[in-house]
Amino acid sequence: MVMTQFKNGIPACAWNRPIGLGWSQPYTVRYASNIDDGPWHGMPLGGFGAGCIGRSSRGDFNFWHIDGGEHVFQNIPACQFSVFEDAENTKTAYALSTEAPQDGSLKSWKWYPSDTNGTYHALYPRSWFVYEHQTKVQLSCTQFSPIWANNYKESSYPVAVFVWKATNRTEAPVTISIMLTWQNMVGWFTNASKSPEIVLRDDGSPVYEYQPRLNESKDNYNFIVENTDKIGCVLARSGIVTPTEEGEGEWCIATSKQPGVEVFYHTRFNPVGTGEDVWNSFASDGSLPNILDATPADHTEQVGTALAVRITLQPGQTLEIPFTLAWNFPVTEFAEGVKYYRRYTDFFGRSGKSAWAIASTALDEYQQWWRQIEAWQQPILDRQDLPDWFKMALFNELYDLTAGGTLWSAATDIDRYGQFAVLECLDYRWYESLDVRLYGSFGLLMLFPELEKAVIRAFARAIPNSDDRTRVIGYYYVIGAESPLAIRKAKNATPHDLGAPNEHVWEKTNYTAYQDCNLWKDLGSDFVLQVYRDFILTGGSDFKFLEECWDSVVCTLHYLKGFDLDNDGIPENSGAPDQTFDDWRLQGVSAYCGGLWLSALQAAISMGTILKIADAALDTPELDESINTFQSWLEQSLPVYQAKLWNGQYYRLDSGSGSDVVMADQLCGQFYARLLGLPDIVPIECAHSALKTVYEACFLKFNDGKFGAANGLKADGSPENPKATHPLEVWTGINFGLAAFLVQMGMKDEAFKLTEAVVQQVYSNGLQFRTPEAITASGTFRACVYLRAMAIWGIYLTMNQSISIS
Known part of the structure; x- marks a missing residue:
């Protein structure tokens, strides 16, 4: 049997597109009333019925199906990975999206150039960013959620895994740092109108207005959690004991502690300001100021958090740096008062305090999850009677099980x-x-x-x-x-x-x-x-x-x-x-x-x-x-x-x-x-x-x-x-x-x-x-x-x- 062909460890059949490359004539909607978010869609991340997010081929997080059955398509610029490198006496730092904010926020950040500096690949539930030309180290990011056939447990988890791989191909030491920033969006994804009016659209379809509470961040705060081998930041809202309403819960970003690896944090930066409160130190030496500030936001504020991992790679050395992103919103509500708990609460409870546990579990188990996904996909990828384009579409069309407003109750x-x-x-x-x-x-x-x-x-x-x-x-x-x-x-x-x-x-x-x-x-x-x-x-x-x-x-x-x-x-x-x-x-x-x-x-x-x-x-x-x-x-x-x-x-x-x-x-x-x-x-x-x-x-x-x-x-x-x-x-x-x-x-x-x-x-x-x-x-x-x-x-x-x- 001829085994699957790989490039950079990625199955050759995966869909791919240069990072940041647009479309000259993408398809557009037939009827103006239909949804048309444009072509910047990437593979979704998240388990079935747990809510999901999407990151496009330009590197921005822009797809938010956190509220069951509801759709938000919007780039949240502060939700982002960034890279710092100190090589050959030259320091560079980029936020890894080719799309700079349009509102002038985060103007101190330097955004990744879009002129053929890497490739995005996707083969659901896995996707990859391979970065080229802008760093001396060979750099890639593998993204996935734990979805494989006949898996009725992990496939429900509200979690995304990002595994960064850096290899020093030079003949001198190189210092590299990966930073994940995230905006505290607790409370955003629920309908402000509990009984929205149903009307007929011009194509005869019944519709109602979804009014998410975007940017309503009062009482949101962030705090560090760590143990001997992991560190994370939980993004929460004060006053919530046990979630009873939709949108109540937590986010969490986390990474592993490793020998020779430094971890830095900042638990309260302004995600809609200039961004210099994290960027100045990060772009200087790949660090963060280790600020611990759990002050809740007032009604005029937004709060973000950041984790950064720094390592000096010797010539020829390779390091794998995992980050996990978890969200825990256990209640999904339909009409007012009609509420269900999501499937993943069967495994992590209904307290709304499990985001750290979910992110931590992912750090413990992601390598096993990866092997399970490979074992599921490999027999199909190895088939000689299936062309690559068919294998690609076969897996990628399953994206709808994650992104289709999916519900999965306890x-x-x-x-x-x-x-x-x-x-x-x-x-x-x-x-x-x-x-x-x-x-x-x-x-x-x-x-x-x-x-x-x-x-x-x-x-x-x-x-x-x-x-x-x-x-x-x-x-x-x-x-x-x-x-x-x-x-x-x-x-x-x-x-x-x-x-x-x-x-x-x-x-x-x-x-x-x-x-x-x-x-x-x-x-x-x-x-x-x-x-x-x-x-x-x-x-x-x-x-x-x-x-x-x-x-x-x-x-x-x-x-x-x-x-x-x-x-x-x-x-x-x-x-x-x-x-x-x-x-x-x-x-x-x-x-x-x-x-x-x-x-x-x-x-x-x-x-x-x-x-x-x-x-x-x-x-x-x-x-x-x-x-x-x-x-x-x-x-x-x-x-x-x-x-x-x-x-x-x-x-x-x-x-x-x-x-x-x-x-x-x-x-x-x-x-x-x-x-x-x-x-x-x-x-x-x-x-x-x-x-x-x-x-x-x-x-x-x-x-x-x-x-x-x-x-x-x-x-x-x-x-x-x-x-x-x-x-x-x-x-x-x-x-x-x-x-x-x-x-x-x-x-x-x-x-x-x-x-x-x-x-x-x-x-x-x-x-x-x-x-x-x-x-x-x-x-x-x-x-x-x-x-x-x-x-x-x-x-x-x-x-x-x-x-x-x-």
């Missing part, structure tokens, strides 16, 4: 791994949209199956519930029509999502109001397929999980069958956008929803049969009746689907609109049937013909295959309606799902050509670590940090299935 007797949820995206800020996760949950399923099943259990619990509150539908607002009032959640309807961070996630579902999701024709099937998928692909032995979901499987299929108005066996689409392509009107039996229905019936029959065998207590007349009912529906539906939709080359969009468009995802149901070992829902020769037509019409003939596959074009590659939205967009996750289907059908080369086109667009045009739902050929995007893009793990899954079958 364990309970009912949920022994806690409850888990990831936002659909930053623009559509509600959790675990079921239609989106049909593809987007493959990564979670394959790597953290217990969290995946926790999400599906939450849907199963929600299906029997109802919420009769009425509301207007945003779609009608967009098209300028009067909206009918729709109830929020119908009994036995599968909800679209698990709620939003301003209400009560997991309990108040169906937050989105763009469409009436009670009328959607894919959600029930999506739920059934994901239940069976999660059972089969996690070993086929968790019968308790299957049993927990079974009643909801039965209820939702009966609910969905209620839309079969002509009693031909298949629920009809209504002519409104009533499925995941929620700007796309389908009429009658549709290829997309109808195919999912057929596969869901097959999955339900298989589940019922398994339960009969697994538990005699479940082998009841009611269970038999459900299986027989689903079997009769299936037998009726299969010939109808083929007769109404097959046109001899591909499957029609639907039976009622007269459209001749080739829908890229027309056979999602067939893909799922084969994925789960169920019988084909269409003749295999028809599936091959349809897939070949999709590949040619939607991908090759759409801008010469440069962008990926558009959702729907005519067979000649022309648009049915040049003004349409969804049909002419390239959806990243749908493309990865389509590629998985291509692999499944023996078209691996075509799958990789399609996937590479999409990956190229994302990672070459400033969309890295904010992968959107949709891109267009005009260089615009919609809905960043999107859940569905983790569908790239579906490609990897189908490759492994094909290997095991062969």
Whole structure:
């Protein structure tokens, strides 16, 4: 076997970009109301559901998801690493960001030049800065958090590790110092408005204003903590005994004590002043004045803290200097009074006084964590049948498990791994949209199956519930029509999502109001397929999980069958956008929803049969009746689907609109049937013909295959309606799902050509670590940090299935 190639100890497949190099024409938002923070996004740091931070390729910390489900993108300049070097009678010092503050603060600091003086690399959950030309020593920083597959403990920790490596390549001693400064932001990341007003945005999406308490630092103070082998500074707020409110807690920066290494500190500098209170001494000799000042800030002040480590390296000597950054905000609050403890509190307690313990644990264990990450990634990195760009995207698309406004609650007797949820995206800020996760949950399923099943259990619990509150539908607002009032959640309807961070996630579902999701024709099937998928692909032995979901499987299929108005066996689409392509009107039996229905019936029959065998207590007349009912529906539906939709080359969009468009995802149901070992829902020769037509019409003939596959074009590659939205967009996750289907059908080369086109667009045009739902050929995007893009793990899954079958 050819082992992974490395450069500077970094896997060659890692995404890389010169430090500080901008983008000449990055993608911009399609709609002005959508979030567009610009291209300066780096790999996020932090555990799942613990809050996270991001550091971009120019070196600034600018991404703050500390409050569950809420987004702040802003450079905090005083949160920064700096380097001092005394070599060959020349002293240099830089703050290691190429972005100087725009407000004139920290003007005494010297900022790192951006003219090709190093490279940033990222392969989630690891990233690296390799610095060049500006120092005599060879200098790099490795960043990571303790995330690896099947790890339900450390993956929840609110911590980032920074391992600095300095090597003296000269023939004389060199003194070097690394400084970490951090602003005390305790209390900043919570909504000042506990009950924000919900309004409809111009794209019909419900939104509310998040008002973080940025710069409200009254009573914040910093103090040193140390023991025989570590030293740190805790950033706290006076008056907090045990946190009961969101935003209450601590930060901590820490480093190890080592022989021959000096550690300096300053616990109270002004992070919005000139910065000379730390910079003058640091730039002079790499030291700090060792000021211990725990005076709380008054209402006009900001306070920062600093740690610096200094060492003189002999010729040829190498030293590793670890820093850790921890944050401890144990409470996450949704609507006022609706509070949960985060998962990591199961291991560090709920006192809010554990930031030092977390940072200290990281210093003790980071080398072991690193080995665990390597052991997880290495088998994939060593595979010769996977190109480097695919390995890069495969791991980096997992960034959303950290950055996606992720929630992970503490364990309970009912949920022994806690409850888990990831936002659909930053623009559509509600959790675990079921239609989106049909593809987007493959990564979670394959790597953290217990969290995946926790999400599906939450849907199963929600299906029997109802919420009769009425509301207007945003779609009608967009098209300028009067909206009918729709109830929020119908009994036995599968909800679209698990709620939003301003209400009560997991309990108040169906937050989105763009469409009436009670009328959607894919959600029930999506739920059934994901239940069976999660059972089969996690070993086929968790019968308790299957049993927990079974009643909801039965209820939702009966609910969905209620839309079969002509009693031909298949629920009809209504002519409104009533499925995941929620700007796309389908009429009658549709290829997309109808195919999912057929596969869901097959999955339900298989589940019922398994339960009969697994538990005699479940082998009841009611269970038999459900299986027989689903079997009769299936037998009726299969010939109808083929007769109404097959046109001899591909499957029609639907039976009622007269459209001749080739829908890229027309056979999602067939893909799922084969994925789960169920019988084909269409003749295999028809599936091959349809897939070949999709590949040619939607991908090759759409801008010469440069962008990926558009959702729907005519067979000649022309648009049915040049003004349409969804049909002419390239959806990243749908493309990865389509590629998985291509692999499944023996078209691996075509799958990789399609996937590479999409990956190229994302990672070459400033969309890295904010992968959107949709891109267009005009260089615009919609809905960043999107859940569905983790569908790239579906490609990897189908490759492994094909290997095991062969």
